[in-house]
Amino acid sequence: MTTTLAHHDGYADDHIRKVLKGVKTIAMVGASTNWNRPSYFAMKYLQQKGYRVIPVNPSAAGEEILGEKVMASLAEIPVPVDMVDVFRNSAAAGPIADQAIAIGAKVLWMQLGVRNDEAAARAEKAGLTVIMNRCPKIEYGRLCGELGWHGFNSGVISSKRRKE
Amino acid sequence: MTDANFTYGFETRSIHAGASPDPTTGARSTPIFQTTAYVFDDVDHAASLFNLQTFGYIYSRLTNPTVSVLEERVASLEGGRGATACASGHAAQVLAFFPLMESGDEFVASKKLYGGSVTQFTRTFKKFGWTGHLVDPAEPENFRKALTPKCKAIFLEILANPGGIIVDVEPVAKIAREAGIPLIVDNTLATPYLCRPFDWGADIIVHSTTKFLSGHGNAMGGVVIDSGKFDYAKSDKFPALSKPEPAYHGLTFTETFGDLAYTIHGHAMGLRDLGPTMAPVNAFLTITGIETLALRMERHVQNAQKVAEFLESHPAVSWVSYAGLKKNPYYSLAKKYLPKGPGSVFTFGVKGGYEAGVKVVESVELLSHLANLGDTRSLIIHPASTTHRQLTTEQQMTAGAGPDVVRLSIGLESADDIIRDLDVALAKSVKKAA
Numbered sequence: 001m002t003t004t005l006a007h008h009d010g011y012a013d014d015h016i017r018k019v020l021k022g023v024k025t026i027a028m029v030g031a032s033t034n035w036n037r038p039s040y041f042a043m044k045y046l047q048q049k050g051y052r053v054i055p056v057n058p059s060a061a062g063e064e065i066l067g068e069k070v071m072a073s074l075a076e077i078p079v080p081v082d083m084v085d086v087f088r089n090s091a092a093a094g095p096i097a098d099q100a101i102a103i104g105a106k107v108l109w110m111q112l113g114v115r116n117d118e119a120a121a122r123a124e125k126a127g128l129t130v131i132m133n134r135c136p137k138i139e140y141g142r143l144c145g146e147l148g149w150h151g152f153n154s155g156v157i158s159s160k161r162r163k164e
Numbered sequence: 165m166t167d168a169n170f171t172y173g174f175e176t177r178s179i180h181a182g183a184s185p186d187p188t189t190g191a192r193s194t195p196i197f198q199t200t201a202y203v204f205d206d207v208d209h210a211a212s213l214f215n216l217q218t219f220g221y222i223y224s225r226l227t228n229p230t231v232s233v234l235e236e237r238v239a240s241l242e243g244g245r246g247a248t249a250c251a252s253g254h255a256a257q258v259l260a261f262f263p264l265m266e267s268g269d270e271f272v273a274s275k276k277l278y279g280g281s282v283t284q285f286t287r288t289f290k291k292f293g294w295t296g297h298l299v300d301p302a303e304p305e306n307f308r309k310a311l312t313p314k315c316k317a318i319f320l321e322i323l324a325n326p327g328g329i330i331v332d333v334e335p336v337a338k339i340a341r342e343a344g345i346p347l348i349v350d351n352t353l354a355t356p357y358l359c360r361p362f363d364w365g366a367d368i369i370v371h372s373t374t375k376f377l378s379g380h381g382n383a384m385g386g387v388v389i390d391s392g393k394f395d396y397a398k399s400d401k402f403p404a405l406s407k408p409e410p411a412y413h414g415l416t417f418t419e420t421f422g423d424l425a426y427t428i429h430g431h432a433m434g435l436r437d438l439g440p441t442m443a444p445v446n447a448f449l450t451i452t453g454i455e456t457l458a459l460r461m462e463r464h465v466q467n468a469q470k471v472a473e474f475l476e477s478h479p480a481v482s483w484v485s486y487a488g489l490k491k492n493p494y495y496s497l498a499k500k501y502l503p504k505g506p507g508s509v510f511t512f513g514v515k516g517g518y519e520a521g522v523k524v525v526e527s528v529e530l531l532s533h534l535a536n537l538g539d540t541r542s543l544i545i546h547p548a549s550t551t552h553r554q555l556t557t558e559q560q561m562t563a564g565a566g567p568d569v570v571r572l573s574i575g576l577e578s579a580d581d582i583i584r585d586l587d588v589a590l591a592k593s594v595k596k597a598a
Contacts, residue, residue, distance in 0.1 A: 036413050038420045041217040048209075048218060112422045138424070146219035148182055150227060151235030151427055152246040157172050157180045162187045 004117045008132050013156065016139050019129055023082035023107055024052060026136075027074055029096050030087030031055030033065055039087040040065070042111075042137040049140060054081070074099040083107035085136060086114055094119045101126040111135055174241065174357065175458045182236030183451065196448045197229040216412060216420070216432060226431050230444040234451050238377070238387050241356040241454070242369050245392025246427030248434065249385060249447060253352060253372020254284060255440035256386030257319075260348050260370050262438065263396075263404050263429045264316045267293030272310045274301035274320035276329050277350075279551060279563060285319075304335035308343075316401055317345050317368075322361055322501060323353040325537070326547065326564050326571045328485030328510050330497040337365025344401065346394045352376070352538070353507045357461040364501065367394040368426075373450050375538025379460055383449035385442050388430055392423035405429060460540070460576060465505025467542075467582065468574040474583045475512050480520075480590040482568065486510040508574040509537050511564065518567035520593040521546040525570065527589035530581055537573035542582050545571050 003009070026046060031053075032039045043053045043066055054077055055065045061072035071077050074084065074096070084100040086093045086109065093110050097119035100108045108123045110116065110132040120130040141147040142154045145162050172180070183194050202221040204210035212218040221227050231249050239247040250256050261271065273285055275298040285296035297315075299306040307318055318340045320331050333349065340347035346367035351359060355376045361369050371377060373385035397406040397418040405425050408414040411433070417425040435441055465488070472486035487498035487506035498506040514520045524546070525533045531544040535551055545551065547565035560566050574582060 036215070036415050041215075041420060044212060045218050048212070135422070138422075141219045145184060145187070148236040149219050149221060149229065149232050150246070150424075150431060151232050151239065151248055152424060153181070153236055153239035153244060155171070155240070156184070157176065158184045159180070159192075161185045161190050 003115060005120055008115070008117065008120060008130070011131065011134070013143060016131065016134070017143050019083075019107055019109075019131060020136065020140055020143070024050075025054065025079060025081050026051050026083045026085050027054045027056050027071075027077055027081045027105070028085045028087060029056045029074065030092075031057050031060075031065055031070065032087075033057075033060050033063055033070070042085075042087075042135060045137045046140070053085075054079075074103050074105075077103065081105050083109055086110045088114070090114050090116045097123045101128065107131070109134070109136060112138070177240045178237070178457050179455045181240035182233040194230060194233045194448060194451055196444050197224075198444055199228075200224050216415065216428065224444070225439060225441045226435050228441075228444050228447070230451075231442050231447040234373075234385075234442070234447040234454075235387065237451060237454055238356075238371070238373070239389050241457075242351070242389045243356075243360060243362045243391075244369065244389035245423050247387050247389040248427055248430030249373070249387045249442045250435065251386065251440040251442055252384050253350075253370070253374060253386040254280065255438075256370040256372065256388050257281065257284060257350075258438060259386075259430055259434045259440070260368055260388045261289075261294065261317065262434045263426055264346065264402055265292070265294050266403065268314065269293070269316045270295040270297060270312055270314040271317045271319060272297045272299060272307050272315055273318070274307075274324070274331055275299060276301050276324040276331065276564075277321055278325040279547075279565070281321075281350075282563075301329075301331040301336070304332055304339065307336050308339045311339075311343055315343065315345060317348050318343075319348045319350070321350040321353065322359055323351075323487075323507050323509075325353060325509060326511050326569070328487055328492065328494065328506075329564075330487055330494040330501060330506065332497055333361060333364045333366065333501065340367070341365065344399050353509050354502055355457060355461055357458050358465070358502045358504050358507060362391045362393075367391050374536070376461065376464070377454055377457065377538075378446075378450040379453040379457065379538060379540060380449070381536060381539035381541060383446040383453070385446050385450050386440075390426040390430075392426075394426075396425060404433070409433070462504070463576050464508035464574060467576065467579045468508035468510065468572075469505065470579040471572065471574050471582055471586065472510060472512075475586070478587070478590060480515050480594045482513040482515050484510070484512040485564075486512075509572065510574075511569050511571045513566075513568040514570055514590070514593055516568070516593060518548060521568055521570055522549055523593040524586075524589045525549075527592040528585050529588070530577065530585040531572075531589075537571075539573065540576045542575035542577055542585075543573040547571055 055070045093116040115132040235247040297310040348368040349361035349366040369389040396402040487494040552565035
């Protein structure tokens with residue numbers, strides 16, 4: 001992981017909340033057809049929360065994951081994509097970032113353990129919002145209170161009644 | 165929280181962490197969810213829950229909404245990633261080791277522990293095939309010397325029971341780090357208000373919440389907190405976390421859950437299969453207790469300091485082992501690790517030995533003669549005639565429970581009243597001895 005962009009060392013809760021609220025269609029690059037892989041867990045969870053998740057994986061192109069046809073590349077997706085979720089390693093995130101810019105995505109999101117500051121800088125220059133080294137499932141669960149159900153420290157303090 | 169670097173203060177988190185208003189009813193205090201199970205939306209939702217693919221409740225042996233508020237509360241106060249609450253401090257110790265140890269594995273522990281922990285580590289754990297090597301913590305290098313290739317953790321009480329003893333945690337944490345194994349610290353006597361073991365390099369913290377966290381002597385409980393910083397997948401030492409788990413169709417905890425792995429394992433494997441669940445009502449009482457933790461600990465240490473100073477100058481007292489006293493050998497370690505005060509549990513020696521010790525505990529009126537600590541009430545016990553009765557005099561001496569030893573857990577009554585009560589009892593012990 002390259003780390004040169006200090007504003008990606010931590011994110012304010014409001015920022016993450018705004019990003020998750022602002023997207024509807026997510027392209028998940030590196031989605032697995034194996035039901036017991038982390039990407040499958042995340043896709044299933046995000047679908048339950050009302051997102052459309054389009055799987056992208058050239059080695060599984062044409063197959064189906066959780067009711068969605070797997071695409072060979074981001075460019076093949078026939079509908080507008082709001083967010084590209086990178087379930088690949090940090091090096092692979094570089095070319096994926098360029099494709100995300102090319103298809104006009106609004107958000108580039110890199111999974112837990114994935115960070116590529118050069119790619120992030122290019123995406124930000126092209127007007128995308130970038131989140132790195134986070135999982136949208138865990139962040140969604142954390143901010144809506146569900147992560148705390150399992151004993152995790154969400155960092156959220158509020159005396160307002162939670163609404164999803 | 166609007167700024168990425170902003171965190172609420174300790175007192176605020178003691179009251180609010182984990183406890184937003186109930187989303188359904190708006191109830192402001194945390195409801196007691198006295199239920200065993202939770203309905204599924206449909207079969208697919210049930211499957212997602214059982215496969216750990218989504219967050220949610222299945223059965224209260226694993227998770228419960230009242231208990232999870234306590235877990236998040238304590239995780240927040242210790243600065244950890246997540247926590248697993250359970251039935252008692254002893255259960256917490258089993259759960260803390262469970263993800264780390266296979267049968268045949270070993271660990272190194274300080275020998276300055278609560279006597280019940282020594283028995284658990286050296287006798288009961290043997291039945292699981294776990295071997296604990298106990299060492300004198302006064303010299304941190306003793307931990308390194310006792311390490312074997314099969315050792316999977318180092319365990320210590322930072323502020324040790326029966327009291328007065330402080331372990332120099334920082335060098336021990338370094339030894340654990342160099343050995344590639346986590347350091348587990350029991351922070352029961354200090355609480356996160358007085359000491360934050362993660363700041364000194366601990367990887368896992370355990371508590372008996374029965375003591376100062378609940379604080380009112382009315383609720384049993386324990387908790388295990390993971391810092392989230394130890395990489396369990398870095399070596400092959402921790403296969404339960406870093407290798408595929410057959411009970412979950414070959415899921416690998418570290419790969420799927422990242423830094424949540426240890427705590428997810430604590431619920432999904434530890435509580436599921438060992439079963440020492442905390443009762444929701446005990447979680448409620450403990451949550452309520454923690455709301456005043458900072459205020460209570462501040463007064464506990466103030467009172468303890470006053471009582472220790474009184475005893476130090478008392479003619480019927482031969483010695484006082486409280487690290488808040490300048491002459492105490494642990495005074496400088498106390499200043500480093502427990503700057504707000506070294507707790508309120510300590511021992512003193514009464515002149516006249518066994519008989520005088522018995523007379524003191526039988527003569528107090530305000531202090532309660534019982535085997536617990538960390539209560540609003542001041543507590544007293546004579547270990548040689550109670551908790552350490554089965555041991556030989558020599559073993560009692562090693563355990564810090566010789567015939568003349570009296571242990572105190574100073575509560576929140578008026579300090580002058582605690583002092584007066586002890587003064588009267590000590591006078592009677594002198595009469596007895598004479």
